[in-house]
Amino acid sequence: ICCSFEHCKFTTEWLLSRTRHRPKIAVVCGSGLSLLAESVSNKQVFRYEDIPNFSVSTVPSHDGHLVFGNVKDKSCVFMQGRFHLYEGYSLCKVTFPVRIFKLMGVETIIVTNASGGLCQDFKVGDIMIIKDHINLPGFAGQHPLCGPNDERFGIRFPCMSDAYSKELRKLVLNISAELGYSNFVREGVYCMVSGPNFETIAEARMLHILGSDSVGMSTVPEVTVAKHCGLRVLGLSLITNKVSLDYSREEKVNHEEVLHISKMRAEMLQKVLNTFIARSHQVEAINSN
Numbered sequence: 240i241c242c243s244f245e246h247c248k249f250t251t252e253w254l255l256s257r258t259r260h261r262p263k264i265a266v267v268c269g270s271g272l273s274l275l276a277e278s279v280s281n282k283q284v285f286r287y288e289d290i291p292n293f294s295v296s297t298v299p300s301h302d303g304h305l306v307f308g309n310v311k312d313k314s315c316v317f318m319q320g321r322f323h324l325y326e327g328y329s330l331c332k333v334t335f336p337v338r339i340f341k342l343m344g345v346e347t348i349i350v351t352n353a354s355g356g357l358c359q360d361f362k363v364g365d366i367m368i369i370k371d372h373i374n375l376p377g378f379a380g381q382h383p384l385c386g387p388n389d390e391r392f393g394i395r396f397p398c399m400s401d402a403y404s405k406e407l408r409k410l411v412l413n414i415s416a417e418l419g420y421s422n423f424v425r426e427g428v429y430c431m432v433s434g435p436n437f438e439t440i441a442e443a444r445m446l447h448i449l450g451s452d453s454v455g456m457s458t459v460p461e462v463t464v465a466k467h468c469g470l471r472v473l474g475l476s477l478i479t480n481k482v483s484l485d486y487s488r489e490e491k492v493n494h495e496e497v498l499h500i501s502k503m504r505a506e507m508l509q510k511v512l513n514t515f516i517a518r519s520h521q522v523e524a525i526n527s528n
């Protein structure tokens with residue numbers, strides 16, 4: 240096993256012996272969203288290639304930095320860049336950092352991503368609060384919890400019907416309203432596909448019929464492992480493109496367009512996140528319930 244409890248413990252201790260930060264909140268920055276980690280104070284950066292047992296980022300705009308720092312007075316850890324199945328990593332490698340966060344004492348994980356909008360009401364640049372997901376690779380056996388279950392992380396058959404905390408979603412909705420962002424903030428179901436190609440029109444139509452509001456190539460394995468080990472989860476998806484459901488439409492999505500939109504909207508997402516983190520006392524109250 241490449242990501243055993245002992246591997247996780249080793250990496251956790253390696254990091255904790257090199258930083259004084261003891262974060263309670265972890266943030267995974269999606270495509271084009273590295274900015275989310277830029278405004279922290281008391282910053283300490285580790286390159287993924289220097290961290291034992293970590294993988295390296297191979298996707299443009301996924302910087303490959305683990306950033307510790309304070310948002311207001313709250314210590315946080317940010318992944319500037321995540322690992323994807325299509326990069327050739329096993330799902331155990333993809334989700335390895337989540338378990339490190341758990342062992343470090345993190346209680347809440349915020350996963351962000353760029354995704355394509357399937358819901359016809361969504362506009363490019365909207366933020367979708369993820370209320371649920373469809374684990375399409377999981378249906379085909381590509382699941383991060385396949386294999387022997389280590390009870391030190393969690394139970395064999397975890398419940399996923401409440402993977403995305405209702406209370407945290409409500410808090411973000413309230414914050415968005417206060418910031419005047421209600422018009423761009425939605426809730427919806429995220430569907431993970433393995434990628435790396437974007438969807439055919441027939442595939443997009445199928446995902447839409449199945450109840451997906453947006454589609455991307457990440458997040459679900461991280462959330463599944465986070466829920467398995469008892470972390471609170473908030474998922475925020477930036478709609479970077481409209482997915483074509485119609486053969487008469489000419490738009491063709493590409494990664495540069497995805498990055499362009501996510502970089503454009505990263506500041507807005509950062510405001511929401513920073514306000515959310517600053518109110519993490521409310522989050523902690525929720526965690527202890």
Ligand SMILES: O=P(O)(O)O[C@H]1O[C@H](CO)[C@@H](O)[C@H]1O
Binds near residue numbers: 269455458494497498
């Ligand atoms: O999910 P994140 O990492 O934000 O990235 C999304 O953007 C990339 C495609 O442009 C894919 O990796 C997709 O999953």
Ligand SMILES: Nc1nc2[nH]cnc2c(=O)[nH]1
Binds near residue numbers: 438454482492
């Ligand atoms: N699969 C998929 N991933 C994305 N990431 C950003 N946009 C998209 C999209 O349209 N489809």
